Amino acid sequence: MDTLTGLLEGPKARGAFLQKSVLNPPWAIRIEDRAPLSVMTMVRGSAWLLPDGGEPVPVRPGEVAVVRGPEPYTVADAPDTPVQVTVDEEQRCSLRDGADVSRSMLFGVRTWGEADGSAVMLSGTYQEPGAIGRRLLDALPTMLVRPPSAADTALISLLAAEVSRSEPAQELVLDRLLDLLLIGVVRTWITERGGADGDPVVGPALRLLHGDPAHGWTVAELASRVGVSRAALARRFTDLVGEPPMAYLTGWRLALAADLLRAPDATVATVARRVGYGSAFALSTAFKRVRGLSPREFRAAAA
Numbered sequence: 001m002d003t004l005t006g007l008l009e010g011p012k013a014r015g016a017f018l019q020k021s022v023l024n025p026p027w028a029i030r031i032e033d034r035a036p037l038s039v040m041t042m043v044r045g046s047a048w049l050l051p052d053g054g055e056p057v058p059v060r061p062g063e064v065a066v067v068r069g070p071e072p073y074t075v076a077d078a079p080d081t082p083v084q085v086t087v088d089e090e091q092r093c094s095l096r097d098g099a100d101v102s103r104s105m106l107f108g109v110r111t112w113g114e115a116d117g118s119a120v121m122l123s124g125t126y127q128e129p130g131a132i133g134r135r136l137l138d139a140l141p142t143m144l145v146r147p148p149s150a151a152d153t154a155l156i157s158l159l160a161a162e163v164s165r166s167e168p169a170q171e172l173v174l175d176r177l178l179d180l181l182l183i184g185v186v187r188t189w190i191t192e193r194g195g196a197d198g199d200p201v202v203g204p205a206l207r208l209l210h211g212d213p214a215h216g217w218t219v220a221e222l223a224s225r226v227g228v229s230r231a232a233l234a235r236r237f238t239d240l241v242g243e244p245p246m247a248y249l250t251g252w253r254l255a256l257a258a259d260l261l262r263a264p265d266a267t268v269a270t271v272a273r274r275v276g277y278g279s280a281f282a283l284s285t286a287f288k289r290v291r292g293l294s295p296r297e298f299r300a301a302a303a
Contacts, residue, residue: 008183011133013175017091017125019110020163022117028076029093030086031067036129036137038067039182040075041148041156045119049143050074057143064152064185066144068137077119091125109166122160124178135255136186146185155181196240201228205237205245213253214276219245249276254290257283261299268295 021029023045031038040047041064049057049065052072056079059065067073074083085093093112107115129137148156159177162170196202204226209217222245223233237245253275260271272283280295288294293301 008136008187009133011126011136011179011182013124013126013178015127015171016175016178017127018159018163018174018178019112019123020108020160021119021121021123022107022111022113022115023077023119023121024114024117025077025119026081026084027119028074028081028083028085030072030074030083032072033087033089033091033125034070034072035125035127036069037126037140037182038069038123039125039178039185040065040067040121040123041181043120043122043156043160045077045121047119047121048076048079049145050076050079051143054142057145059145062148062153062156064146064148064156064181066140066146066182066185068140068142071142073143075121109164111164120160122156122163124159124174124181126178133255134258135251139190140186144185144189146189149184149188152181152184155184196237199236199240201226201233201236202240205233206241209245209249209252213249213256214274216276217246217249250286251290253277254287257287257295258291258298261295271295 017035020043040059042059042061044061046061047059049059049067050073051057057065059075076083083096085095087093107113155177159174159181162173162177167173196206205222208222208225219230219234223230226233228236234244237248241248243251257271257275260266260274261268268280268283272278272280275283277283277286284294284296287298291298
């Protein structure tokens with residue numbers, strides 16, 4: 001398994017909030033939902049992303065924007081348009097005077113705004129960090145806007161058609177389409193940046209760690225397997241990945257453990273063995289030190 005696969009294994013939407021917004025200028029929507037990650041694209045018209053205290057970011061027709069939370073931001077037809085609607089943590093929409101317009105502006109399945117608008121925006125919101133993967137969230141900038149690939153364009157067309165349908169298992173279909181769109185955009189962005197995966201030393205080391213995280217890896221064994229000295233591996237790995245090999249392995253093991261703990265039949269002891277900890281106690285200690293919760297508390301909070 002390469003680093004990219006490890007990152008992109010994370011997105012698994014569960015009941016993501018998807019919506020088509022049909023709008024006429026001037027429009028400006030304040031997003032205060034504190035969601036960990038949102039994906040949006042302009043099917044028709046253009047928009048601006050306005051982070052608090054940051055520079056406005058244009059989103060042109062067909063481009064895909066990925067926004068990492070939980071900080072609030074505004075999406076608008078122009079940088080100077082006053083906010084008209086605010087979206088809260090319950091995905092309720094209210095006007096500046098506080099009036100709830102969530103239902104009054106619905107005019108179709110998952111379709112909101114005006115029936116005849118010049119701008120059409122599709123948005124999908126991951127509502128819990130575990131649905132994405134902490135490592136992917138940590139790797140992303142606050143706002144990422146990308147031109148779509150041919151595959152992304154096809155997915156956007158399919159998502160636009162499916163978002164307004166009401167069929168059996170529709171929520172599941174939309175979740176998977178959102179995952180695929182996010183993965184496609186992030187994969188292109190990471191690949192273009194280059195980095196650790198293509199490095200002749202760090203790339204093989206990462207594949208070893210990802211391929212068998214439960215193995216009792218040491219820097220010495222990793223260095224031997226990739227054919228360099230311990231010092232050379234540690235230095236190059238830290239330069240390209242941002243942390244030493246064993247710190248990276250700990251984070252990777254705990255990220256895997258967090259995903260595995262969501263399975264209703266998983267025990268802490270079983271998960272510990274699968275990710276390389278000798279006992280439930282050892283996993284619990286490391287998990288609480290890094291995440292601030294014990295595995296049992298984490299599972300209860302995610303339920």
